[in-house]
Amino acid sequence: MTPSPAAVEFQGVVKRFGRVVALHPLDLTIGKAELVTLLGPSGCGKTTLLRLIAGLELPSEGMIRIDGQDVTGRSANQRDVSLVFQSYALFPHMSALENVCYGLLASGMKKPQAVALAKAKMDLLGIADYADRLSSELSGGQQQRVAVARSLVLEPAVLMFDEPLSNLDAKLRRKVRQDIRDLQQNLKLTVVYVTHDQEEALAVSDRIVVMQKGRIEAMGTPRELYEAPVSSFVADFIGDANLIHGELVTMQGQHFFRADQVDVRVVPPPGMPDGAVALAIRPHRIRIGELEGSTLTGKILRQAYLGSRIESVVLTPLGELLVFSDALLSVAEPGSTVGLHFAATDARVAARE
Missing domain, CATH: 3.40.50.300 (P-loop containing nucleotide triphosphate hydrolases)
Known part of the structure; x- marks a missing residue:
């Protein structure tokens, strides 16, 4: 604009x-x-x-x-x-x-x-x-x-x-x-x-x-x-975001975010080169569900009931991720192993500060 x-x-x-x-x-x-x-x-x-x-x-x-x-x-x-x-x-x-x-x-x-x-x-x-x-x-x-x-x-x-x-x-x-x-x-x-x-x-x-x-x-x-935050600072400052540091790698025409030997498919901004980046995932973009077909698996560490949503902290191979769930009755209990589902376009790749 x-x-x-x-x-x-x-x-x-x-x-x-x-x-x-x-x-x-x-x-x-x-x-x-x-x-x-x-x-x-x-x-x-x-x-x-x-x-x-x-x-x-x-x-x-x-x-x-x-x-x-x-x-x-x-x-x-x-x-x-x-x-x-x-x-x-x-x-x-x-x-x-x-x-x-x-x-x-x-x-x-x-x-x-x-x-x-x-x-x-x-x-x-x-x-x-x-x-x-x-x-x-x-x-x-x-x-x-x-x-x-x-x-x-x-x-x-x-x-x-x-x-x-x-x-x-x-x-x-x-x-x-x-x-x-x-x-x-x-x-x-x-x-x-x-x-x-x-x-x-x-x-x-x-x-x-x-x-x-x-x-x-x-x-x-x-x-x-x-x-579409341009940097990890913007992603972190405007709204809630899970920020993970890693690398952008391209394999066979597809782009992946790699951290701790875990690859997550992403859609980076046009022209972004491979190398050190930050991955920003908004908590409301992640869905807790079945293990089958999930992007990541993890264990629910703790939860907070806030009326309109439940906030869960899930331990994954990429670290602890914050997840907002509107489906209040279907969220698994703390201690459960769950699948985390999110689309490649929901995992925003940003420049690392």
Whole structure:
């Protein structure tokens, strides 16, 4: 998926803090009306990249464009962007309406017009009834919506979220992330979203940028990155995966993954040469069944019942494999010797880190 036209462009951007390189030379294009998530572990550079877009940091090298304009040296108040902070940063002594109006009034807009615009955005987000409440009187989800309304009312070219759901409980996170996605699609907003939560990234994104050690490790749609990870890091970081190190070998026109004298037939990416690789098998792609016709055999070591599925750890010649089973009544008990069944196309071959 190639976004076009561009809302944000990074060309050869580098960011250093003293001798520490927080971002290595980086090129990135974010399209208009696209939601791009920056995903990665703590310290990977995703928040630094977000702050560079916002103008809270300036690059050490390279160029940044927003809507075609060079903003490389511009400060935050000279850019048409808005950032929703992790803490929401609401003024506790102000009502929800006053918080939403604040940016408009600070920019010189007359109060009646600012209030009308603020009320319209609050109504859009379903928080018009809370206009007169102080932020301390609002729930976490309501505070999050007020913070979004405060940013939306400025009608920025780029709306940014920095870990926006980290303060919410699991059930509310699911609802609010869908609200953000619906809002982005309905209003055709350009959104840059930072999170370390893989499920959150998969749920809301048009594209995900996976970062590691100040570099872009991979970029693609959620399905592309989950189903065909380019490296063992991406496979391990996005969703659950059984990762096994071994070698790719080709025999009589067929490809096999070999580890500990065990061969498993695979379908590698086009052009991948034989040699050291990692095999990534998603737990839900493996089926526990009969020994006959199985890809691998193993012994169930332990199980966990999680309501919607059973998670089994199976000891195989390739090591311990995690298996998710939806057929709750047909899974063998711990101690049983079982067959593990999966297709060659379900065993993804990736570059080894």
